Amino acid sequence: MTSRARRPLVLCYHAVSPTWDHRLCVQPDLLLRQVRALSRYWKVHATFDDAFRSAATVFPALEQLGVTVEIFVCTAFTRDGAPLTIPELAGDDPAELATMTWDDLRGHADRGVELGSHTVSHAHLTQLADAELRHELADSKRELEAELGRPCNQLAYPYGEHDERVRAAARAAGYSLAYGLRGPKGDPYSAPRVDLYRRHTPLRTFLRVLL
Numbered sequence: 001m002t003s004r005a006r007r008p009l010v011l012c013y014h015a016v017s018p019t020w021d022h023r024l025c026v027q028p029d030l031l032l033r034q035v036r037a038l039s040r041y042w043k044v045h046a047t048f049d050d051a052f053r054s055a056a057t058v059f060p061a062l063e064q065l066g067v068t069v070e071i072f073v074c075t076a077f078t079r080d081g082a083p084l085t086i087p088e089l090a091g092d093d094p095a096e097l098a099t100m101t102w103d104d105l106r107g108h109a110d111r112g113v114e115l116g117s118h119t120v121s122h123a124h125l126t127q128l129a130d131a132e133l134r135h136e137l138a139d140s141k142r143e144l145e146a147e148l149g150r151p152c153n154q155l156a157y158p159y160g161e162h163d164e165r166v167r168a169a170a171r172a173a174g175y176s177l178a179y180g181l182r183g184p185k186g187d188p189y190s191a192p193r194v195d196l197y198r199r200h201t202p203l204r205t206f207l208r209v210l211l
């Protein structure tokens with residue numbers, strides 16, 4: 001271990017399963033190898049978009065590694081833990097797409113997991129009219145705060161898609177931080193994350209973070 005303070009590194013994951021062969025799903029043992037390798041050099045914050053129920057299987061191991069965890073929730077689906085039935089995932093197994101319920105999320109929050117908004121319906125924000133954009137950003141925040149009884153100040157843009165109008169709307173809706181995917185640091189409304197997938201062996205993980 002180094003005595004120097006490790007710089008923060010935010011990772012983006014989706015589903016976690018040893019058996020679901022899907023581009024959005026990482027096997028739990030691979031995910032933990034990725035995080036363990038990176039944690040030697042960075043202070044890792046692991047975020048999980050879409051609140052897939054399967055992601056929770058790795059939370060205890062991540063907590064043991066000292067890695068903070070955050071879930072980004074689409075409120076239209078999480079009401080009853082419905083599968084994330086967005087057009088991009090049509091035809092995929094609904095059981096694998098199951099999302100966390102409000103009770104699940106309250107339980108994770110009570111154990112220290114952070115919770116943020118991933119909008120209401122996982123829309124392509126840059127394509128929405130102003131009123132729809134406001135609805136996706138403000139109503140998801142409001143519902144998360146009402147259900148969880150705590151402020152919701154963070155947002156992750158679906159598909160990592162944002163532009164100047166979307167970033168301004170995120171600020172106007174009251175968020176203090178909004179994550180995209182890869183990109184430069186500096187703007188809290190386009191905070192970068194490194195998205196990792198099943199092709200990322202520990203070596204490829206380093207290359208993805210560094211290049």
Ligand SMILES: [Zn+2]
Pocket residue numbers: 049050118122158159
């Ligand atoms: Zn998503």
